[in-house]
Amino acid sequence: MQVKNNFERFVLITLALAWAIICLFPIWMVISVTFSTDTSNITQTFFPNSLMNGIVKIKFALNTVNIWKATIDTFLYTFIAIIGMLVTSSLAAYEFAFYNFPFKKILFSTVMISMMLPIILYVIPLYRFVYEIGLTDTYFGIALPIMISPFSVFLLKQFSEDFPKDLLEAAKIDGANHFQIYFHIVLPLMRNGLITATVLLFLKSWGAYLWPSLASGQKISPISVTIANLLNPNFYVDTRVKIASMLLSMLPPLAIYLIFQRYVIRGISMSGIKG
């Protein structure tokens, strides 16, 4: 369905290009201002002009602003959340995709509804609960609501529906039990789905702000809370250090996205198919 008319094509490409520039320009500015001298006007620094000053600012951001610690902390709770999600979601998707049990439809719609009405609904009871079992300000406590991911269940179930059912039948005839089928047949087949779910959860966990800001305290500094505090006007830091910190905190999600772009885009488009 390509446009054949040259003039029409020119107009379309120009418009598309304009939005591409709007997307990339802010990121470019962050890079170029980080690597510029202190005297250059930050509204006009369109190109980096001092590599050395940038390195100084980045070092300062890593050590004094604690971006280094925040990055490690965030990686840790993200990692716990991903492990938890992989176990719970893949098992749930396996059950929903291949077995019939009472109230299956109702249960699955409950999962779907909980995807549509996220954290706001349960943040207060959840906070109370986590507070009472003493998990506030622990990695596990922050990871807990992130790992329970109805979206991943949905995604993995969508992936599972393409599996050859004969394979499962064959395994059953050979005498494999429930969990043997899960480990030896379903999990390897789910591989792509698991990668997609992992990458999407990583991005979600990295950007989570409301819950980590409530559940974290002295010990753990999530990256989102660290950056948000940095943006607080009461907290004076050099502008270039601020921008260098932002640059550092965008690197992990950008890197993950660039590496796994295919999976991310497939996962997102799948979420729109069934609605």
Next chain:
Amino acid sequence: MSFTNWSLSNKESINFVGFENYLYILSGDTISSIRFIKSIKNLAIYVPVTVTVGISISLGLALIVSHIQQRLYKIFRGIYFIPTVLPLFLVTGIWQWFMAPETGLVASNLAKIGIGRDVIWTQEPGYAIAMVVLIDVWNSVGFNFIIFSTGILSVSPEIFEAAEIDGASALQKMIYITIPLIEPTIFFVTAYSFISALQVYDIPWILTATADINAAGGQGQVMLFPVMEMVRNIYSGGKSALGRAAAEGVILMFIISLVTFIQFISRRKTV
């Protein structure tokens, strides 16, 4: 929970207080309740604007990009999704810097052409909400774009070929063929955008955060939204604070369900 007097400081005695929390936050004569009502008013302006702008831009881009070469489409798709990949706190940070009155690249250039001259965007009524819309749209277009363009690509190419033989222009094809055929996708994205816009929190919270928790929402609460008010209640830890926050949550939930319900009803009528 919204019917009790829960608070963090008062762990032992949780009492049932009936509709007291609801009456309190909706009465309009205490500071908390004036704040909450103001936040609902802000929400009523913010949500329709951000959903309309966000969907127009992403649908427009999806229509444009799906009508050019496949190779270019893939490159653009990769680029458009980058702002969505960036965490929201970071997106907010970048735009806070861009929209700062003197040192902000975008705000200072807008001031030159006469938009928002001598305005501190985060503090001026109207401008504050516009700024949240701007940040939200920049962040969310990538996501909507991918869903729209997947929907468009699933339309059978033969239909377009037939239209071309009949002499339809690119614009005619978009309006008369593509948009009606992807109506289910548009409906899904609209419903989803409404649900997420109603829960706006990160952007305005970070933009107006100061040391004082009661300053959330900025001066005159120009940027206050219901979730922020809930969080303020949790932090403030006053008497019945959790119960009140829960009551506010229930009201917001009710609004979300109502909006979604209305969308489903109106869809059934038109289709």
